[in-house]
Amino acid sequence: MWEAGETVAAQGVAVYRKRPGILYFTNRRLAWVPDGGLAPTVSVKHDEIRVQYVSQEGAASTTMRVAEFKPDVKHTFQFTSNTAIQEREVIKGLISRIIHDRLLRASGGGASSANGTPGPSGGSGASPGASSVMSDASTPGTPKAPLQARMGGPGPAGLRRGVNGAGGVDVEMQTRRALLAQNRELSVLHTELVVGRHISENEFWETRKSLLRNKAAIDQQQKGQSSAWLDLKPQTGESNDVKYVMTPQVIHSVCQQYPSIKRAYDQFVPDKLSEAEFWKRYFQSRFFHRSRSGRGANEPDDEIFDKALEEDEEETRSAPKRIKLDHINRLVDLSTTEEDHLESYLTPDGTMNAGKTKESKEAMPLIRRFNRYAQRVLNSTIGPKRPFTGPESLDMSGVERAIVMEDLQEQKESSKIILNIQDTRRYFESQGGDVKSSKIPDGVDPEDILKQFYRDYTSHEVVLNKPFAIPENTFDTLMRNVKSNRAKLLPPKDGSQLLPPHLYQEALSCHAAGNEILRHFWASTSMDKAAKHLRMIESLKKIRDENVKSLMIQASSLGTDCLDSMKMMLKPMLNGIQKALKHADSRPKPPVRKLA
Structure with missing residues (x-):
């Protein structure tokens, strides 16, 4: 049924023209085989797939339609298993990658193979x-x-x-x-x-x-x-x-976490063991049960996975390679001060030597396994290592900036310019303002001014126990303030409440398009962008005369409130267009060259 070298990447139970069968996606084609059949009834090669369509979420049936480049050649498959959606999504993703890779090849870019599909x-x-x-x-x-x-x-x-x-x-x-x-x-x-x-x-x-x-x-x-x-x-x-x-x-995770398992897989599958038999023996081995409730000692011997277990324990038991510290900052490199601590009368701390005690020996493989996993996560986060350059590590400027404290340095006196004022009287008079303007005119006695002020103050009578009428304009002002405050508390009636949904979306699209063109208009005011500036002027006029006019006609047919709401929504954009066109009219036109 399959050609030489053809491999299946995904499959699903699907009905084609009311006949049950299985839909396969291989590294060469999309094939459908009916139940009990020995050969594909439908076979579409990757290069013949033009486009695919799938049913929406929540539809009554899970379907997929594949169209070929040949005219009027389409194939509709209906997935019927319990995992129909998952099977369809897997095949859909593979077909999408095939179509995308073909577009990349057509444009000259690289493409990935469908064989690399998990x-x-x-x-x-x-x-x-x-x-x-x-x-x-x-x-x-x-x-x-x-x-x-x-x-x-x-x-x-x-x-x-x-x-x-x-x-x-x-x-x-x-x-x-x-x-x-x-x-x-x-x-x-x-x-x-x-x-x-x-x-x-x-x-x-x-x-x-x-x-x-x-x-x-x-x-x-x-x-x-x-x-x-x-x-x-x-x-x-x-x-x-x-x-x-x-x-x-x-x-993928098991093989990445345990390299010995991946080596065993590459060695025995599929030449000596089937994939199902390989994983069956894996789940029965000491390797799998060694960290699960102590069952590893009770499992039967297995030549393949016992050897993988020994290799894994040997890798975790061996000490990691010592890394070079040439590129490490000297402030955090503890080995640089090691010679300062040779002569000491203190007893070394034995707990700091890993692997010296019985408890630490038992914990070392587990700790190193965690460290290896953490190192893998860190390497995938920081990306590839940068090549080390020697002179960079010898640069002491960073060390000096870290160890030099500004408070401990000798303060150098800064050079100052002495302010030399020859006539200080004139300086303070200028700072005090105009004193002459506050002087009492000639011929006026200050006591007469105080007496007049006292008579005015005592003759003014304030009667608080008599009613007085409030002007009507005061009531009008208070009423306007009350209505304004009440309107602020109520939810505003914008276009989304007064206009139909489709008309409201059209207004939003028109508003966004107008603002975008305005941005391009003001960004093209320089002389080297004169051609783009003219295009933006024509686009602004088109937005104003066609799009906005069409929206106003539709809103007016729905009533005055809708028309007012539409005007309110588009008013900021129309004001911006008006200012832009006014600026374009006032801008000097480039001189027209006459042909001789």
Whole structure:
């Protein structure tokens, strides 16, 4: 049924034209085999797949439609198993990668192979009381994907490596498409401006470089190791047979955590042992049960995994290689002051020597295993090591900045310019202000001024026990203040409450498009961007005369309140467009050259 060298990456139970069968995705094609059939009835090679469609979430059936480049050739598959959604999503992701790789090849970029797609693996066993492995996708008799594919082979990470390389343009285009797919508002704005030919593609993304950088940084982050392999709990079937579920993530984590297991896998699978038999013996070995309730001593001997256990213990028992400390800062390098502590009358602390006592010897392998795992996590976080350059470690400027304390240094007197004032009287008079303007005029007695002030103060009578009328304008002012305060407490009636949803979204899109064009307008006022400036003027006029006018007509047909709400929403943008066009009219026009 399968060609030489063909491997299955994923499969699922699917109905095609009301006939049950199995849909396979291999490294060469998409094939559907009916139940009981010996050959694929539907076979679509990777290069023949044009596009795929899937049913929405929550639909009555889980379907997938694959269209070929041939006219009117489409295949619809309906997944019917209990894990129909999971099976469809796996195949959907593989087809998406094939289509994406073809686009990259067409544009000159690199592409990753479908062989590097992680696929489920494992075996099955049903002997009562025996440990076994239950696979979630593979079935006996089908070719299995290579181990490198299930253990994180080449995939999207290969694309990320090209961010700063030759494939940087392709990766940037991929990042743009991802942003548009994730942000609906950005996608609508892109359609309004770029598809509407107001601005070009590069001009649209020129003001959103921060979004591209953040998206690229998120895509470059490596996913941490899954903790699913730590929670391998047995499942008991109806016949009391114990089963373990092995997923690609669990296999990848186990082989990454224990290199001896990976070496044994590469050596014995599939030439000497099947994959199911290999993992079945793994779950029955001392290697698996050594840290689980002390069952490791009671397990039977196994030549493969006993040897892997010895190799793993030897790796954890051996002391780690001593690293070079040439690039370490001398303030944190404890070995630089080792010679200062040779002559000492104190007894050495034996607890600081790892592996000297019985308790520490037993704990050393576990501690080194934890350290090895922590080192792997740290290396994946900080990235590749930088090459060491000798002169950099001998630079003492950083050490001097750390050990020199400014408070202990001798204070040097700063040079000062002495203020030499010859006539101090004139200086203080200028600081005191105009004294002459506060003098009492000639011929006026100060006592007469005080007496007049006293008579005015005593003759003024304040009667507080008599009623007086409040002017009407005071009541009007108070009423306006009360209404204003009450309006502030009530929720505002904006366009989302008065306008229909579709009209409100159109108004938001128009407002966002107008503001975007205004930004490009004011950024193109220099003489070297005169052509773009003229394009922005035409786009602003088009927004004002076509888009805004159409929205006003639709709002007026719904009533006065809707029209007023639409005017209120678009007023800031219209004011900005009016100021921009006024600035463009007042700007001097470039001289027109006459042809001789």
